[in-house]
Amino acid sequence: MGSLEPGLNTTALHPSRTGFQESSLTLEKQDHEPKGGAGWELVDRTSIRDPTHTPERSPPSVYLSCFDMLFTEDSGWTLKVPEGAHVTPMRLEQRKEPEQCPLIDSQGLCLSPEMDYQIEDRSLEQVQTMVVGEVLKDIETACKLLNIPPDPMDWTPGNVQKWVLWTEHLYRLPQVGKSFQELSGKDLCAMMEEEFRHRSPLWGDVLYAHLDIWKSAAWMKERSSPEVSKFIGSDEVWSATEADSSCSGQPIHLWQFLKELLLKPHKYGRCISWLNKEKGIFKIEDSAHVARLWGIRKNRPAMNYDKLSRSIRQYYKKGIIRKPDVSQRLVYQFVHPV
């Protein structure tokens, strides 16, 4: 049994990347029983299932993409793969609209349509709820960073471009944005998977799968699952009326953006982190990554750290950011830490 390193992006399991034929995957966590027992297998490019599943025992499938969030160092979850394992994409031939999404059950969890029954495995249910919560939080974070609405149906062509750039970044895709120019969110949502593949033969299916998750999340948000809300917490629940400048269409300032990243250490701790939160001293650990994120946020693909740092230095005169008393490379300090 080999194991995939925490932090692994599950697109590494994408059959087009791996050439795998079939798979048996197990989710494991220290002090927890492995989930799935005999293992999980890939159902399609976005979901995995317990091959030993019976309706009475366990949910048949979960979004594979959801588990991206589980493979973080602080989550403790590890995806185990048997030596020489292969992954087979068992395509869902009859993809349904989000209202009938086969991967979402009647309670808003990432389950299949045959899930109209009680799940006896409570811990597994909790994992499901946690996964959904993580997906919603992840999308919420992306919305804030990109300043786009959570529902793809509301996207302008500019929003679509930001989202495509974001997806390119997330899945390490080559540039495919030009293939989706001038499309609104409604246009994008109306497109079938074949059209995604037509526009981008190599990566259209990845974009389609990622969009499908966003569409499903918007659908879940609309249904306001109490289970999911409970997990996410009151301060994290989506709210259209939430007084959040970064989601209200107002342009975000660079210093606000940096603080947003610093507020999500579980996601961005590897690229930016506090050295002394009380004094507002932070370090840009991965300058290229932070610049890339800022470029995506501002729809400036040519952004780099040289330009970003120049913008930071503009804050010196304004008294927003300065270099700490003991100047260090890539270390800055908010003049008025909160």
Place this chain on the structure above:
DNA sequence: GAGCAGGATCTGC
């Protein structure tokens, strides 16, 4: 070479 400092100019809102 990468990062830092700051001037000058351009751009989008």
Place this chain on the structure above:
DNA sequence: GCAGATCCTGCTC
């Protein structure tokens, strides 16, 4: 006009 983005020169580590 503002807030960056871009380009630049010169400097430090």
